[in-house]
Amino acid sequence: MFTKFLSRKQQDPENLSKVYIPSRREFLKIGSLATGGFLLGVNFQCSGPKGDPISFAPNAYLILDSDNQVTLIAHRSEMGTGIRTSLPMIIADELGADWAKVKIIQAEGDNEKYGDQNTDGSYSVRMFFEPMRQAGAIARLMLINAAAGKWEVDPSECRTEKGQVIHSDGKTADFGELIEELKNQEIPKSEDVKLKNLKDYKLIGKDVPIYDAKDIAIGKAVFGADVDIPGMQIAVIRRSPVIGAKVVSFSDEKALAISGVSRVIKIDGQGIPTGLDKALEGIAVLADNTWAAIQGRKALEVEWDLGPNQTYDSARQLEEMVKSTLTNGQIRREKGDFSNAQRKAKTVLERSFVAPYYAHATMEPPVAIANWKADFCEIWAPTQHPQWARTAVATALGIPEEQVRVNVTLLGGGFGRKSKPDFVVEAALLSKATEGPVRVQWTREDDIHHDFYHSLSAQRIKVTLDDEGKFSGWNHHTVFPAIGATSTPDELHPSDGELGLGCIDFPFEVPNIRIETHESRAHTRIGWLRSVSNIHHSFAVNGMLDEIAEARNMDPVDMLLDLLGEDRNISFEGEMKGTFGNYGEPIEKFPWNTGRLKNVIRRVAQEANWKESLAQGKNIGFAAHKSFLTYVACIVEVDKGANGELLIPNVHYVVDCGVPVNTDRIRSQFEGGAQFATSLATTSAISFENGQVQQNNFDGYQVIRMSQSPRNIHVHIMDSTEKPTGVGEPPVPPFIPALCNAVYKMTGKRIYELPIKI
Amino acid sequence: MEKYSLRINNKVHEISAESEMPLLWAIRDLVGLKGTKFGCGQGLCGACTVLLDGSPIRSCSFQLSEVGDNATITTIEGLSDKGDHPVQQAWIKHVVPQCGYCQSGQILSAVALLGSNPTPSDEQIDTAMNGNICRCGTYNRIKEAIHTASISLK
Numbered sequence A: 001m002f003t004k005f006l007s008r009k010q011q012d013p014e015n016l017s018k019v020y021i022p023s024r025r026e027f028l029k030i031g032s033l034a035t036g037g038f039l040l041g042v043n044f045q046c047s048g049p050k051g052d053p054i055s056f057a058p059n060a061y062l063i064l065d066s067d068n069q070v071t072l073i074a075h076r077s078e079m080g081t082g083i084r085t086s087l088p089m090i091i092a093d094e095l096g097a098d099w100a101k102v103k104i105i106q107a108e109g110d111n112e113k114y115g116d117q118n119t120d121g122s123y124s125v126r127m128f129f130e131p132m133r134q135a136g137a138i139a140r141l142m143l144i145n146a147a148a149g150k151w152e153v154d155p156s157e158c159r160t161e162k163g164q165v166i167h168s169d170g171k172t173a174d175f176g177e178l179i180e181e182l183k184n185q186e187i188p189k190s191e192d193v194k195l196k197n198l199k200d201y202k203l204i205g206k207d208v209p210i211y212d213a214k215d216i217a218i219g220k221a222v223f224g225a226d227v228d229i230p231g232m233q234i235a236v237i238r239r240s241p242v243i244g245a246k247v248v249s250f251s252d253e254k255a256l257a258i259s260g261v262s263r264v265i266k267i268d269g270q271g272i273p274t275g276l277d278k279a280l281e282g283i284a285v286l287a288d289n290t291w292a293a294i295q296g297r298k299a300l301e302v303e304w305d306l307g308p309n310q311t312y313d314s315a316r317q318l319e320e321m322v323k324s325t326l327t328n329g330q331i332r333r334e335k336g337d338f339s340n341a342q343r344k345a346k347t348v349l350e351r352s353f354v355a356p357y358y359a360h361a362t363m364e365p366p367v368a369i370a371n372w373k374a375d376f377c378e379i380w381a382p383t384q385h386p387q388w389a390r391t392a393v394a395t396a397l398g399i400p401e402e403q404v405r406v407n408v409t410l411l412g413g414g415f416g417r418k419s420k421p422d423f424v425v426e427a428a429l430l431s432k433a434t435e436g437p438v439r440v441q442w443t444r445e446d447d448i449h450h451d452f453y454h455s456l457s458a459q460r461i462k463v464t465l466d467d468e469g470k471f472s473g474w475n476h477h478t479v480f481p482a483i484g485a486t487s488t489p490d491e492l493h494p495s496d497g498e499l500g501l502g503c504i505d506f507p508f509e510v511p512n513i514r515i516e517t518h519e520s521r522a523h524t525r526i527g528w529l530r531s532v533s534n535i536h537h538s539f540a541v542n543g544m545l546d547e548i549a550e551a552r553n554m555d556p557v558d559m560l561l562d563l564l565g566e567d568r569n570i571s572f573e574g575e576m577k578g579t580f581g582n583y584g585e586p587i588e589k590f591p592w593n594t595g596r597l598k599n600v601i602r603r604v605a606q607e608a609n610w611k612e613s614l615a616q617g618k619n620i621g622f623a624a625h626k627s628f629l630t631y632v633a634c635i636v637e638v639d640k641g642a643n644g645e646l647l648i649p650n651v652h653y654v655v656d657c658g659v660p661v662n663t664d665r666i667r668s669q670f671e672g673g674a675q676f677a678t679s680l681a682t683t684s685a686i687s688f689e690n691g692q693v694q695q696n697n698f699d700g701y702q703v704i705r706m707s708q709s710p711r712n713i714h715v716h717i718m719d720s721t722e723k724p725t726g727v728g729e730p731p732v733p734p735f736i737p738a739l740c741n742a743v744y745k746m747t748g749k750r751i752y753e754l755p756i757k758i
Numbered sequence B: 001m002e003k004y005s006l007r008i009n010n011k012v013h014e015i016s017a018e019s020e021m022p023l024l025w026a027i028r029d030l031v032g033l034k035g036t037k038f039g040c041g042q043g044l045c046g047a048c049t050v051l052l053d054g055s056p057i058r059s060c061s062f063q064l065s066e067v068g069d070n071a072t073i074t075t076i077e078g079l080s081d082k083g084d085h086p087v088q089q090a091w092i093k094h095v096v097p098q099c100g101y102c103q104s105g106q107i108l109s110a111v112a113l114l115g116s117n118p119t120p121s122d123e124q125i126d127t128a129m130n131g132n133i134c135r136c137g138t139y140n141r142i143k144e145a146i147h148t149a150s151i152s153l154k
């Protein structure tokens, strides 16, 4: 979905994630396999860019074998969220398959076959819940019809369970026994296809272990770097140390003298703008093993023209950004008259918030394998977006997409980094140049130095309270280099998409609201990191709200409940200067409901014993934040350790993500989200001097270790029959301010700058 | 180039490599066992952890010349024949992995910890596991799984 944050002009949010239910004929294709199995091709792609249905070739989503094995295709990338388990599980449950006999295979990147495969924006479950159920229901009906025909009974007397069709008189048939009959089945009429009731599901709504757990535990799971091709060369690249830097000259003599090093090849970068899907300028050293390539790179001698960013200093830019928030910006949302509220105010609170650049630091550094042979390029890569990788490779090599195949391995973490195919393009270019298989291996230093960073940011929030102490005005200034600037340097303001992440969607009943943005330039590659600009927006907004509650002598939980007003759907009508993206969903379909946020707030207060704990003097902080259409409230408790270090004994989360699909993976995403957010809030920051990143590895760019992790993370999932929404990103935004608010309780000092210094 | 015989998972592998080559790359690139992962190359993250005579080492920062002739190396693939080492079972039971990339290192560190301290406290687990980063945030389940494995190893 983040493609729509690229540019305010380019975006067309509604169209990206609408589920298009095709006609029966398009929807299904049945056939037999050479192996004797039965194949059901189900199509459930999204609408095209203009809302027109795109015709896709039906694809094999479900293969039934005579030995009762059901093979399902996972078409989204697995980076740790459990999606490779959760989507096939929906089909299996609707079908009544025996989960123990389900095999999952990973789809290649193919737009025609699979529709949208961009695993990003926490939308896989949201987008595919219904289509997956439909697919399962069609297959179930066909199996039932096949069995009923064989038994000469009425199909309505049959059901499926654990891989069998069962007749009311007790007759059973394994799915695998019905293959012959299936082949003669008509495609069911749509009115006959009925989805199960939520309460009848055996897997959906339960804890289902991930499919790959055992393979991971025994070291068999295949990640990007684990793919081996005979004769493969390993490439390690010295990339431009400053964005836009160009190679003036280089000497490969010493590198080639290293045993194992075979070639040194220059990769031409396109300079500024770098774009999101191009290789950076660099010199690649190819060798027959990774170590030799790393040594060879050390021995390279390169002279750079560092270009316009060589004087870039992030601390200085941040100062300028902070200053800009004192001026009038571009108004992006306006309700009432903030200036008037300010004139009449009894109290004005004004606070400035800053947050640094962050790197993704996925545990698996970027890596990709390409094998160029006879004008065809085959790729293996841990990519979140195989189709973008395919297009980017085809463009870079100047060949049609049909001559590129992208195989998706498991991803050792993604968090948005591995949507960008720059590293895949590098492998493709080198493979073509050498006409043989190449693995491009990024080191951790490469990863920290050449990421697509989460923007540094400055915000200023001005709040007015009237004579009666009522909250009368909210003026939020936000400034950060936009993602779009990585491709279009003249995009100086954040896009509507980026503002829709926790800024212009400020949901509270305040009569006067003005939201402004300011200009800033990108001097590095800016990308999206788990929850994107929600990270800094929620930090500022929820920190400020806590302060307002204090100024008004109110409990922050009570204040938020009060500010959310009646339970209702809100639409910000007439207030937005641009488009309100609503995460790509029409607001009628996924309304902004204040009642749902209030419910998670009330429940978290209850689960964490909020009032009692406060009375006992516990250092607890609270925040609530809706993102990616999922409603979350969070209470964090902090303490000081023996050596003055920050401890987080307890975290309570309440999440309303609609119908919970895989409760174990919802919990694991929140556990992981709390830990990820702890890193952002307390240990991690990227800075630039002379245009170069100052951190190198996990010593300088720190992420939390076990002893720094929150001790107990309690995740409470709301029962719901609403449409399911994602959980990969929503845990991050509310955690950071809840932690800051708790730290304030402990130290008496408000947090206006991340990472927190204690 | 030197010749080395590496005894990995009870099998001897003859390789030739530079003596400074870290064991990690020998295991991955030359022997072809891919369960041991590269995370930082500087001894900072633990993804490359293997057991050398039962003790955990960071194979990315351990040169071939330091391995020693009679040393036995255990990687994740050699921890058990059927993937049923109590620590692996505990990992599966608690569904510890998210992306899974750090987990072979985590498991081997946990095995080493339980080998020297069969009933570790939370604090002892923190100390023993602090060298293993998990970016996905599975620390809490790792801890639970170590306690579970500790009980089943008794």
Ligand code: FES
Binding pocket: B037, B038, B039, B040, B041, B042, B043, B044, B045, B046, B047, B048, B049, B058, B059, B060, B061
């Ligand atoms: S790769 Fe060896 S400690 Fe990180």
Ligand code: FES
Binding pocket: A080, A363, A412, A413, B097, B098, B099, B100, B101, B102, B103, B133, B134, B135, B136, B137, B138
């Ligand atoms: S499970 Fe992904 S890094 Fe640990």
